[in-house]
Amino acid sequence: MSDVTKEDVLAVLSKVRGPDLEGDIVSRGMVSDVFISDNKVYFSITVPSERAQELEPLRIAAERSVKAMPGVKGALVTLTADRKAGSSPPPRPQPPSSAGQSHGHASGHSHPPQREKAGVPGVGAIIAVASGKGGVGKSTTAVNLALGLQANGLRVGILDADIYGPSVPRLLKISGRPQQIENRIIKPMENYGLKAMSMGFLVDEETAMIWRGPMVQSALMQMLREVAWGELDVLVVDMPPGTGDAQLTMAQQVPLAGAVIVSTPQDLALIDARKGIAMFRKVEVPLLGIIENMSYFLAPDTGKRYDIFGHGGARGEAERIGVPFLGEVPLTIDIRERSDAGTPVVVSDPQGATAEIYRQIAAKVWAELGGRAPRQTPAIVFE
Ligand SMILES: Nc1ncnc2c1ncn2[C@@H]1O[C@H](COP(=O)(O)OP(=O)(O)OP(=O)(O)O)[C@@H](O)[C@H]1O
Missing domain, CATH: 3.40.50.300 (P-loop containing nucleotide triphosphate hydrolases)
Known part of the structure; x- marks a missing residue:
């Protein structure tokens, strides 16, 4: 059986569309580069971060249609968050709410004392x-x-x-x-x-x-x-x-x-x-x-x-x-x-x-x- 090509995969993916998305995921530029190795296919679909959960069925649909292609041995598809232009770094986390709660450490020996909780014997x-x-x-x-x-x-x-x-x-x-x-x-x-x-x-x-x-x-x-x-x-x-x-x-x-x-x-x-x-x-x-x-x-x-x-x-x-x-x-x-x-x-x-x-x-x-x-x-x- 001949090897699966990127073009074959994109052709199949161009039939996949999200529930309320206009057009297909390929023409909308949502599909990352497609890697094929040993007839196993890997790629990601970029979605707006706030919709990632609700678009899980889209991921499943894309994975299924690629898996169903003749010659495909496996497919691994993930959703990635849409990075806004300029790829700004994620916002800085808030510091812990009160003093004395920071557990960041480099040595591994500065853990704060644990509040007393009964352990499990042994x-x-x-x-x-x-x-x-x-x-x-x-x-x-x-x-x-x-x-x-x-x-x-x-x-x-x-x-x-x-x-x-x-x-x-x-x-x-x-x-x-x-x-x-x-x-x-x-x-x-x-x-x-x-x-x-x-x-x-x-x-x-x-x-x-x-x-x-x-x-x-x-x-x-x-x-x-x-x-x-x-x-x-x-x-x-x-x-x-x-x-x-x-x-x-x-x-x-x-x-x-x-x-x-x-x-x-x-x-x-x-x-x-x-x-x-x-x-x-x-x-x-x-x-x-x-x-x-x-x-x-x-x-x-x-x-x-x-x-x-x-x-x-x-x-x-x-x-x-x-x-x-x-x-x-x-x-x-x-x-x-x-x-x-x-x-x-x-x-x-x-x-x-x-x-x-x-x-x-x-x-x-x-x-x-x-x-x-x-x-x-x-x-x-x-x-
Ligand atoms: N490093 C990895 N490479 C490939 N597949 C992975 C990797 N880690 C996990 N998976 C696969 O991702 C899927 C989800 O993994 P898993 O069930 O461990 O996630 P989880 O975070 O515990 O999910 P949940 O919280 O929903 O139970 C599984 O099919 C698992 O085999």
Whole structure:
């Protein structure tokens, strides 16, 4: 079968139009440069930032029509925010509202004292992975970060706090119900050496959908305290997307040692990332840093990188607000496919460059938590 060309892709895209947009997305100049590598197609669609959410169906429609083309092996389409002429930098963030709340630090040793919250016995540090908005790859990052920490010799668990849209069961390919071991205590599920708990193991999504605030809170506390986590160096909490009241309460109730913010490089996502940072500052949770996900395209065959999404936005943002920058994860079909197949790249391609990126990010997170060298797994001795 002949190779897919840019012209073929643009011809298909010129039939895609938004719900109330006049003309098609190609003639309106909304389609970025199109990259094709190994018959996988990558591009972005530029939309006004305030309409990004409502135009998600447009992204899906464009992705579908390209995927349906003969010879196309995959397509990855993202929405990017419309930069106004002159490409002005994003507005400066507001300083924290009161003195003594700044957690920016360079050394990793200047975390403010934590307000007293009961910890979880046996669990060393609980860290939150959060994003200001959905779809930036927070769950994929949380899972690969947890596996990266583990690959660095740590004992790790992951708690999926997204009650309404749990993704950990799928990302770790775990199904079934957890076993009850005593009274109210249940055993965490496990795959790839990672202990995991998610609402997805306990109730179906329709049931969770009708739950209200207090029920969600108590479900979360149960998953934290009534699960036999055992001895863990780190428990990674995959937070629900957004920065509303539910997230705020959660950040307040869980005894967090720190938070990691996942953002894409676009202005749009950075505005939301800033909200996430402000939220953790408000509840005095130290910010371990920002990860830029979908930072640049990495062509699978040539390994060539393409900075088409304004790569580096999160690094600049981290510098501006004095939060550590933890690293850049490229946008690759490989990450998406492995993640969606429940075989995260850190365990399914441990020798690959992407797995190395996650392990390095994990090492930085661990250093920010206190700078200790990764613990070697102790040998098990039978007396
Ligand atoms: N670096 C990446 N390269 C390619 N695809 C990615 C990358 N990171 C995430 N994805 C893909 O993007 C999609 C959204 O990712 P994910 O579910 O992790 O996002 P999320 O921010 O947790 O979303 P939500 O908050 O809506 O649950 C998934 O299909 C995932 O495989």
